Amino acid sequence: MGEGFVEGLVQGAWALLLCGPVLVASVAVTVFVVRRRALAGGNGPTGRSDQLFWDLFLGAAVAAPALLIPTLISPWTGLFLGGAGIAAGVAAYRATPKYLARRTAREDHRALESAHLAAQARHDELIARWRRYELDPACSIDYPALTDVRTPETSALIKAMRQADELRAAPHRGYPDAVTSLGATLAAAEKAAGVPAEQA
DSSP states (O other), X not given: OHHHXXXXXXXXXXXXXXXXXXXXXXXHHHHHHHHHHHHHOOSOHHHHHHHHHHHHHHHHHHHHHHHHHHHHHOHHHHHHHHHHXXXXXXXXXXXXXXXXXXXXXXXXHHHHHHHHHHHHHHHXXXXXXXXXXXXXXXXXXXXXXXXXXXXXXXXXXHHHHHHHHHHHSSOOTHHHHHHHHHHHHHHHHHHHHTOOTTTO
């Protein structure tokens, strides 16, 4: 009797070590996928129920053998594996919204940085275009209104430049809009100064 008990204990421990990670991972992944789809919405009730069926079916196809086979070898192993599976499911259920929120925030931050870098490049182009009128003597003589802040369009241009410069330092949602506004005010100032469209 003692030898059979020890042998069952060893087999149960091996089954626990081999099947435990498979069970925990399959339950956690299944709960994560189902919860993610539930939080994201879906393709209508029919599409959601069909997808839910297949998600649960595939999760159960992995989790059930990982739980039942060790339970047949040693019943106490099934008890531990069942507890581990429940704990993994609860942990995945609670962690899914936090993980998805962090991932969405990272994606939003990347999109904001990308828009910021594109706006910086456009901002540099617009400033170089405006500096031509300020630093090139021929352009200053031909189009003096572009350096005269008493002209309403030029005054608006200087204000738009100042606003874009203030927002440029750190990624900010208003910066791309400020650069777009700068481009529009520069075009309006060039038009008011009489700059031909092909030269602008």
